[in-house]
Amino acid sequence: MAQYYSFRKMQTQLATNFVPHYTTLVSKVGGIISPENLCRIQAALKETNLKDVANIIEESLMAAENAPLDVAVIGESGTGKSSFINALRGVSYEEEGFAGVGVVETTMKKTPYQHPKYPNVTFWDLPGTGTPNFHPHEYLEMVEFATYDFFIIISSSRFTLNDALLAQNIKEIGKKFYFVRTKVDNDLYNEEKSKPTSFKQERVLQQIRDNCLANLSHIGVPEPCIFLVSNFDLDDFDFPILEETLLKELPVHKRYTFVLLLPNLSDAAIEMKRAFLKEKIWLDALEIISGKLLEHLPEAMNCIECYCSVNGGLPSALFQFLKVYILHLKFINTVADDAKILLHKTLEILSLRKCQRDGSDCLTE
Protein backbone atom coordinates (compact mmCIF):
# COMPACT_ATOMS: atom_id res chain seq x y z
CA MET A 1 0.00 0.00 0.00
CA ALA A 2 2.85 2.35 0.95
CA GLN A 3 4.44 1.55 -2.43
CA TYR A 4 1.28 2.52 -4.19
CA TYR A 5 1.06 5.86 -2.38
CA SER A 6 4.70 6.78 -3.11
CA PHE A 7 4.16 5.95 -6.74
CA ARG A 8 0.93 7.97 -6.91
CA LYS A 9 2.63 10.90 -5.17
CA MET A 10 5.40 10.95 -7.74
CA GLN A 11 2.91 10.86 -10.59
CA THR A 12 0.82 13.66 -9.11
CA GLN A 13 4.00 15.73 -8.84
CA LEU A 14 4.84 14.97 -12.46
CA ALA A 15 1.31 15.94 -13.58
CA THR A 16 1.44 19.24 -11.64
CA ASN A 17 4.95 20.19 -12.66
CA PHE A 18 4.89 19.09 -16.28
CA VAL A 19 3.49 22.22 -17.97
CA PRO A 20 5.29 24.82 -15.75
CA HIS A 21 8.63 23.07 -16.29
CA TYR A 22 8.02 22.56 -20.01
CA THR A 23 7.32 26.29 -20.48
CA THR A 24 10.71 27.19 -18.98
CA LEU A 25 12.44 24.97 -21.56
CA VAL A 26 10.69 26.22 -24.67
CA SER A 27 12.50 28.80 -26.81
CA LYS A 28 10.92 32.17 -27.55
CA VAL A 29 9.74 30.96 -30.97
CA GLY A 30 7.69 28.09 -29.50
CA GLY A 31 8.24 24.42 -28.74
CA ILE A 32 8.06 20.96 -30.26
CA ILE A 33 4.81 19.94 -28.54
CA SER A 34 1.66 21.59 -29.89
CA PRO A 35 -0.77 23.16 -27.37
CA GLU A 36 -3.27 20.33 -28.07
CA ASN A 37 -0.69 17.63 -27.37
CA LEU A 38 0.42 19.48 -24.25
CA CYS A 39 -3.17 19.24 -22.92
CA ARG A 40 -3.32 15.55 -23.90
CA ILE A 41 -0.09 14.81 -22.02
CA GLN A 42 -1.29 16.64 -18.93
CA ALA A 43 -4.62 14.80 -18.98
CA ALA A 44 -2.84 11.45 -19.43
CA LEU A 45 -0.52 12.24 -16.52
CA LYS A 46 -3.48 13.10 -14.30
CA GLU A 47 -5.13 9.81 -15.21
CA THR A 48 -1.84 7.98 -14.59
CA ASN A 49 -1.92 6.82 -18.18
CA LEU A 50 1.83 6.58 -18.77
CA LYS A 51 1.44 4.62 -21.98
CA ASP A 52 -0.36 7.58 -23.55
CA VAL A 53 2.28 10.03 -22.24
CA ALA A 54 5.08 8.03 -23.87
CA ASN A 55 3.07 7.64 -27.10
CA ILE A 56 2.19 11.34 -27.46
CA ILE A 57 5.79 12.41 -26.83
CA GLU A 58 7.10 9.82 -29.30
CA GLU A 59 4.54 10.91 -31.92
CA SER A 60 5.47 14.59 -31.52
CA LEU A 61 9.22 13.93 -31.68
CA MET A 62 8.86 11.72 -34.77
CA ALA A 63 6.68 14.31 -36.53
CA ALA A 64 9.18 17.07 -35.65
CA GLU A 65 12.22 15.11 -36.83
CA ASN A 66 10.72 13.83 -40.07
CA ALA A 67 8.62 16.80 -41.20
CA PRO A 68 9.62 17.74 -44.75
CA LEU A 69 10.00 21.44 -45.39
CA ASP A 70 9.98 22.88 -48.92
CA VAL A 71 10.87 26.54 -49.29
CA ALA A 72 10.62 28.28 -52.69
CA VAL A 73 13.02 31.14 -53.34
CA ILE A 74 11.78 33.31 -56.18
CA GLY A 75 12.50 36.68 -57.82
CA GLU A 76 14.15 38.41 -60.75
CA SER A 77 17.41 37.21 -62.23
CA GLY A 78 20.54 38.36 -60.40
CA THR A 79 18.81 39.51 -57.22
CA GLY A 80 20.78 37.08 -55.04
CA LYS A 81 18.42 34.07 -54.74
CA SER A 82 21.20 31.47 -54.96
CA SER A 83 23.42 33.48 -52.60
CA PHE A 84 20.56 33.67 -50.10
CA ILE A 85 20.03 29.90 -50.27
CA ASN A 86 23.73 29.32 -49.67
CA ALA A 87 23.56 31.67 -46.68
CA LEU A 88 20.56 29.88 -45.13
CA ARG A 89 22.25 26.51 -45.64
CA GLY A 90 25.53 27.74 -44.20
CA VAL A 91 27.40 26.64 -47.34
CA SER A 92 30.31 28.79 -48.42
CA TYR A 93 31.67 29.51 -51.89
CA GLU A 94 32.84 26.47 -53.84
CA GLU A 95 31.98 24.07 -51.03
CA GLU A 96 30.26 20.88 -52.21
CA GLY A 97 26.59 21.58 -52.92
CA PHE A 98 27.09 25.34 -53.31
CA ALA A 99 24.28 26.91 -55.37
CA GLY A 100 25.83 28.56 -58.46
CA VAL A 101 26.17 32.32 -58.10
CA GLY A 102 27.20 34.72 -60.81
CA VAL A 103 27.20 38.11 -62.46
CA VAL A 104 25.34 36.70 -65.46
CA GLU A 105 22.08 34.74 -65.44
CA THR A 106 22.93 31.53 -63.62
CA THR A 107 19.89 29.53 -62.50
CA MET A 108 18.00 28.31 -65.58
CA LYS A 109 15.68 25.66 -64.13
CA LYS A 110 14.20 24.97 -60.72
CA THR A 111 16.83 23.28 -58.61
CA PRO A 112 16.38 21.62 -55.22
CA TYR A 113 19.06 22.19 -52.57
CA GLN A 114 18.91 19.88 -49.62
CA HIS A 115 20.22 21.13 -46.37
CA PRO A 116 23.63 19.46 -45.85
CA LYS A 117 22.66 18.21 -42.38
CA TYR A 118 18.85 17.94 -42.62
CA PRO A 119 17.90 16.13 -45.84
CA ASN A 120 14.17 16.62 -45.26
CA VAL A 121 14.62 20.39 -45.72
CA THR A 122 14.76 21.54 -49.33
CA PHE A 123 15.28 25.05 -50.67
CA TRP A 124 14.03 25.40 -54.23
CA ASP A 125 16.12 27.79 -56.32
CA LEU A 126 13.61 28.89 -58.95
CA PRO A 127 14.71 30.39 -62.28
CA GLY A 128 14.73 34.19 -62.40
CA THR A 129 11.49 35.92 -63.34
CA GLY A 130 11.41 39.18 -65.26
CA THR A 131 11.89 38.02 -68.84
CA PRO A 132 9.64 39.68 -71.46
CA ASN A 133 7.51 36.50 -71.69
CA PHE A 134 6.99 36.24 -67.97
CA HIS A 135 3.36 35.58 -66.95
CA PRO A 136 3.19 35.15 -63.17
CA HIS A 137 0.20 32.83 -63.13
CA GLU A 138 1.63 30.43 -65.70
CA TYR A 139 5.03 30.71 -64.04
CA LEU A 140 3.63 29.67 -60.66
CA GLU A 141 1.77 26.75 -62.27
CA MET A 142 4.98 25.72 -64.04
CA VAL A 143 7.03 25.68 -60.83
CA GLU A 144 4.25 23.70 -59.06
CA PHE A 145 3.49 26.28 -56.39
CA ALA A 146 1.26 23.93 -54.36
CA THR A 147 4.26 21.81 -53.35
CA TYR A 148 5.96 24.54 -51.27
CA ASP A 149 5.36 25.36 -47.63
CA PHE A 150 6.03 29.03 -48.26
CA PHE A 151 7.71 31.46 -50.68
CA ILE A 152 10.55 33.91 -50.23
CA ILE A 153 10.46 36.69 -52.84
CA ILE A 154 13.90 38.19 -53.38
CA SER A 155 14.35 41.71 -54.73
CA SER A 156 17.60 43.66 -54.88
CA SER A 157 16.74 47.08 -56.20
CA ARG A 158 13.71 49.30 -56.60
CA PHE A 159 10.40 47.53 -56.29
CA THR A 160 9.51 46.31 -59.80
CA LEU A 161 6.30 45.39 -61.60
CA ASN A 162 7.42 41.77 -61.56
CA ASP A 163 7.81 41.85 -57.79
CA ALA A 164 4.28 43.22 -57.52
CA LEU A 165 2.81 40.61 -59.87
CA LEU A 166 4.53 37.77 -58.06
CA ALA A 167 3.40 38.95 -54.63
CA GLN A 168 -0.15 39.43 -55.85
CA ASN A 169 -0.33 35.99 -57.44
CA ILE A 170 1.18 34.16 -54.48
CA LYS A 171 -1.35 35.93 -52.25
CA GLU A 172 -4.18 34.92 -54.59
CA ILE A 173 -3.29 31.24 -54.48
CA GLY A 174 -3.42 31.44 -50.68
CA LYS A 175 0.26 30.86 -49.91
CA LYS A 176 2.38 32.78 -47.45
CA PHE A 177 5.34 34.83 -48.68
CA TYR A 178 8.15 36.83 -47.16
CA PHE A 179 9.70 39.72 -49.02
CA VAL A 180 13.48 39.88 -48.78
CA ARG A 181 15.35 42.92 -50.07
CA THR A 182 18.98 41.85 -50.64
CA LYS A 183 22.19 43.84 -51.33
CA VAL A 184 21.45 46.59 -48.81
CA ASP A 185 25.23 46.69 -48.24
CA ASN A 186 25.52 48.02 -51.82
CA ASP A 187 22.85 50.68 -51.25
CA LEU A 188 24.58 51.88 -48.09
CA TYR A 189 27.97 51.97 -49.80
CA ASN A 190 26.59 53.93 -52.77
CA GLU A 191 24.71 56.42 -50.60
CA GLU A 192 27.74 57.03 -48.40
CA LYS A 193 29.95 57.61 -51.44
CA SER A 194 27.49 60.00 -53.07
CA LYS A 195 26.40 61.92 -49.92
CA PRO A 196 29.34 61.63 -47.49
CA THR A 197 28.28 64.49 -45.22
CA SER A 198 24.56 63.84 -44.85
CA PHE A 199 24.71 60.00 -44.96
CA LYS A 200 22.84 58.23 -42.17
CA GLN A 201 22.61 54.43 -42.35
CA GLU A 202 19.30 54.20 -40.47
CA ARG A 203 17.67 56.76 -42.72
CA VAL A 204 18.70 54.93 -45.91
CA LEU A 205 17.42 51.61 -44.54
CA GLN A 206 14.13 53.24 -43.51
CA GLN A 207 13.68 54.68 -47.03
CA ILE A 208 14.15 51.23 -48.59
CA ARG A 209 11.74 49.68 -46.08
CA ASP A 210 9.10 52.39 -46.62
CA ASN A 211 9.33 51.99 -50.38
CA CYS A 212 8.76 48.21 -50.22
CA LEU A 213 5.96 48.67 -47.69
CA ALA A 214 4.14 51.31 -49.76
CA ASN A 215 4.35 49.20 -52.92
CA LEU A 216 3.15 46.00 -51.27
CA SER A 217 0.30 47.83 -49.47
CA HIS A 218 -0.63 49.35 -52.81
CA ILE A 219 -1.26 45.90 -54.31
CA GLY A 220 -3.38 44.81 -51.36
CA VAL A 221 -0.92 43.15 -48.97
CA PRO A 222 -1.85 44.91 -45.71
CA GLU A 223 0.90 43.77 -43.32
CA PRO A 224 3.72 42.45 -45.48
CA CYS A 225 6.76 40.80 -43.89
CA ILE A 226 9.73 42.75 -45.27
CA PHE A 227 13.35 42.02 -44.44
CA LEU A 228 16.42 43.96 -45.53
CA VAL A 229 19.49 41.76 -45.76
CA SER A 230 22.99 41.48 -47.10
CA ASN A 231 23.95 37.97 -48.11
CA PHE A 232 27.51 38.88 -47.14
CA ASP A 233 26.74 40.08 -43.58
CA LEU A 234 24.28 37.65 -42.06
CA ASP A 235 24.62 38.93 -38.51
CA ASP A 236 23.61 42.41 -39.66
CA PHE A 237 20.37 44.10 -40.74
CA ASP A 238 17.21 41.91 -40.66
CA PHE A 239 18.68 38.44 -41.24
CA PRO A 240 18.39 37.34 -37.57
CA ILE A 241 14.79 38.68 -37.34
CA LEU A 242 13.93 36.92 -40.58
CA GLU A 243 15.05 33.57 -39.15
CA GLU A 244 13.06 34.17 -35.99
CA THR A 245 9.88 35.20 -37.86
CA LEU A 246 9.99 32.20 -40.16
CA LEU A 247 10.26 29.96 -37.14
CA LYS A 248 7.39 31.50 -35.22
CA GLU A 249 5.05 31.14 -38.14
CA LEU A 250 5.90 27.59 -39.13
CA PRO A 251 3.54 24.80 -38.11
CA VAL A 252 4.75 23.38 -34.84
CA HIS A 253 6.17 20.13 -36.28
CA LYS A 254 8.20 22.02 -38.93
CA ARG A 255 9.68 24.53 -36.50
CA TYR A 256 12.08 22.05 -34.93
CA THR A 257 13.44 21.03 -38.34
CA PHE A 258 14.03 24.64 -39.30
CA VAL A 259 15.74 25.78 -36.11
CA LEU A 260 18.37 23.06 -36.31
CA LEU A 261 19.34 23.99 -39.83
CA LEU A 262 20.17 27.63 -39.05
CA PRO A 263 23.87 28.34 -39.45
CA ASN A 264 25.63 29.34 -36.20
CA LEU A 265 26.10 32.86 -37.49
CA SER A 266 24.40 34.82 -34.76
CA ASP A 267 24.02 34.62 -30.99
CA ALA A 268 20.24 34.48 -31.48
CA ALA A 269 20.45 31.36 -33.69
CA ILE A 270 22.76 29.60 -31.19
CA GLU A 271 20.39 30.46 -28.31
CA MET A 272 17.37 29.09 -30.20
CA LYS A 273 19.21 25.85 -30.94
CA ARG A 274 20.24 25.54 -27.30
CA ALA A 275 16.60 25.90 -26.17
CA PHE A 276 15.28 23.37 -28.70
CA LEU A 277 17.91 20.77 -27.85
CA LYS A 278 17.29 21.19 -24.12
CA GLU A 279 13.58 20.70 -24.71
CA LYS A 280 14.20 17.63 -26.85
CA ILE A 281 16.50 16.01 -24.28
CA TRP A 282 13.94 16.57 -21.57
CA LEU A 283 11.16 15.08 -23.69
CA ASP A 284 13.35 12.08 -24.56
CA ALA A 285 14.07 11.56 -20.86
CA LEU A 286 10.40 11.84 -19.93
CA GLU A 287 9.39 9.40 -22.66
CA ILE A 288 11.94 6.85 -21.40
CA ILE A 289 10.88 7.34 -17.78
CA SER A 290 7.18 6.87 -18.65
CA GLY A 291 7.98 3.78 -20.74
CA LYS A 292 10.27 2.23 -18.14
CA LEU A 293 7.89 2.85 -15.26
CA LEU A 294 5.17 1.19 -17.25
CA GLU A 295 7.26 -1.82 -18.24
CA HIS A 296 8.63 -2.40 -14.78
CA LEU A 297 5.84 -1.16 -12.60
CA PRO A 298 6.35 -3.68 -9.76
CA GLU A 299 10.13 -3.15 -9.82
CA ALA A 300 9.68 0.60 -9.98
CA MET A 301 7.35 0.54 -7.01
CA ASN A 302 9.77 -1.62 -5.04
CA CYS A 303 12.54 0.64 -6.03
CA ILE A 304 10.63 3.72 -4.92
CA GLU A 305 9.93 2.26 -1.52
CA CYS A 306 13.45 0.96 -0.87
CA TYR A 307 15.11 4.11 -2.03
CA CYS A 308 12.72 6.43 -0.26
CA SER A 309 12.86 4.50 3.01
CA VAL A 310 16.66 4.73 3.07
CA ASN A 311 17.32 8.09 1.46
CA GLY A 312 13.97 9.81 1.50
CA GLY A 313 14.63 10.80 -2.11
CA LEU A 314 14.15 9.68 -5.68
CA PRO A 315 14.14 6.03 -6.80
CA SER A 316 17.47 4.96 -8.21
CA ALA A 317 16.16 4.04 -11.69
CA LEU A 318 14.66 7.49 -11.99
CA PHE A 319 17.84 8.97 -10.58
CA GLN A 320 19.89 7.27 -13.31
CA PHE A 321 17.73 8.82 -16.02
CA LEU A 322 17.93 12.24 -14.44
CA LYS A 323 21.72 11.89 -14.25
CA VAL A 324 21.88 11.14 -17.98
CA TYR A 325 19.52 14.03 -18.65
CA ILE A 326 21.65 16.49 -16.65
CA LEU A 327 24.87 15.28 -18.34
CA HIS A 328 23.28 15.85 -21.76
CA LEU A 329 22.17 19.33 -20.72
CA LYS A 330 25.68 20.18 -19.54
CA PHE A 331 27.03 19.00 -22.87
CA ILE A 332 24.56 21.16 -24.85
CA ASN A 333 25.36 24.20 -22.73
CA THR A 334 29.10 23.76 -23.22
CA VAL A 335 28.72 23.31 -26.98
CA ALA A 336 26.45 26.38 -27.28
CA ASP A 337 28.82 28.53 -25.19
CA ASP A 338 31.81 27.37 -27.26
CA ALA A 339 29.95 28.13 -30.50
CA LYS A 340 29.33 31.69 -29.28
CA ILE A 341 32.97 32.20 -28.27
CA LEU A 342 34.10 30.88 -31.66
CA LEU A 343 31.63 33.16 -33.47
CA HIS A 344 32.87 36.26 -31.62
CA LYS A 345 36.54 35.39 -32.19
CA THR A 346 35.88 34.86 -35.91
CA LEU A 347 34.04 38.18 -36.18
CA GLU A 348 36.93 39.95 -34.37
CA ILE A 349 39.50 38.44 -36.75
CA LEU A 350 37.40 39.32 -39.81
CA SER A 351 36.92 42.93 -38.71
CA LEU A 352 40.66 43.25 -37.93
CA ARG A 353 41.52 41.92 -41.41
CA LYS A 354 39.01 44.35 -42.97
CA CYS A 355 40.60 47.28 -41.10
CA GLN A 356 44.07 46.19 -42.24
CA ARG A 357 42.84 45.95 -45.85
CA ASP A 358 41.17 49.38 -45.67
CA GLY A 359 44.26 50.83 -43.97
CA SER A 360 42.04 52.35 -41.25
CA ASP A 361 42.78 52.61 -37.51
CA CYS A 362 41.28 49.75 -35.55
CA LEU A 363 40.28 50.11 -31.97
CA THR A 364 40.76 46.85 -30.15
CA GLU A 365 39.06 46.31 -26.82
Ligand SMILES: Nc1nc2c(ncn2[C@@H]2O[C@H](COP(=O)(O)OP(=O)(O)OP(=O)(O)O)[C@@H](O)[C@H]2O)c(=O)[nH]1
Ligand atom coordinates in the same frame (compact mmCIF):
# COMPACT_ATOMS: atom_id res chain seq x y z
N1 LIG B 1 26.72 43.22 -52.47
C1 LIG B 1 25.94 42.17 -52.54
N2 LIG B 1 26.02 41.33 -53.58
C2 LIG B 1 25.23 40.23 -53.60
C3 LIG B 1 24.32 39.95 -52.54
N3 LIG B 1 23.67 38.80 -52.85
C4 LIG B 1 24.15 38.39 -54.05
N4 LIG B 1 25.09 39.24 -54.50
C5 LIG B 1 25.83 39.15 -55.79
O1 LIG B 1 24.87 39.31 -56.83
C6 LIG B 1 25.20 38.49 -57.96
C7 LIG B 1 24.01 37.58 -58.31
O2 LIG B 1 23.79 36.67 -57.26
P1 LIG B 1 23.07 35.26 -57.47
O3 LIG B 1 22.95 34.65 -56.11
O4 LIG B 1 23.72 34.47 -58.53
O5 LIG B 1 21.64 35.75 -58.00
P2 LIG B 1 20.40 34.87 -58.55
O6 LIG B 1 19.17 35.59 -58.18
O7 LIG B 1 20.52 33.47 -58.09
O8 LIG B 1 20.60 34.96 -60.13
P3 LIG B 1 19.98 34.00 -61.28
O9 LIG B 1 20.33 32.59 -60.94
O10 LIG B 1 20.63 34.44 -62.54
O11 LIG B 1 18.51 34.25 -61.31
C8 LIG B 1 26.46 37.74 -57.56
O12 LIG B 1 27.57 38.41 -58.07
C9 LIG B 1 26.46 37.80 -56.03
O13 LIG B 1 27.74 37.72 -55.46
C10 LIG B 1 24.26 40.86 -51.42
O14 LIG B 1 23.47 40.72 -50.47
N5 LIG B 1 25.10 41.94 -51.49
Ligand SMILES: [Mg+2]
Ligand atom coordinates in the same frame (compact mmCIF):
# COMPACT_ATOMS: atom_id res chain seq x y z
MG1 LIG C 1 20.67 31.72 -59.16
